[in-house]
Amino acid sequence: MPHWLRLSRYAIGSLICFGVSEVVFVALFGAHVLGARGASVTASVAGVPPGYFLNRTWTWGRRGRSDFRREVLPYWLTALVSTALAAVVTGWVNGAFASEARETRTLINALSYMTIYGVIFAAKYVLFQKWLFVRPALTAAEPAPASATRAGTCAG
16 A cells, blocks of 8 residues: 555544544533543544544555454553543643633643644654554565465466
């Protein structure tokens, strides 16, 4: 798959997951259900399952059973780091604007949440592209997967 297409798919998938997360954040924080940190953590966790599925299958074209050690665990670790960063930033921003009306704080927190995930977006793409969803190198004894061979060609 061309790099520009993979990057485009990653961006679209990230926007979908961010939309899910942002709606959850605004709904929970804006309605006084949770504070900034709690809403941030809950919103981040809500975006992880669709993010994993979209990244693995649509962006990087992986099929079949997930490798827990090489894919699932590292993906969840990146999600936990992202969640922690978002919680710290939104908690700090919420404290800095504590004297503002709840509606204003909801908007400012939503913008800070969006900003931190914008920064994380680039870092995760590099991580996923270079380490997480790469196919392990084949040994000389292993045949190439059927999808890697060209249909209609023959040796000889």
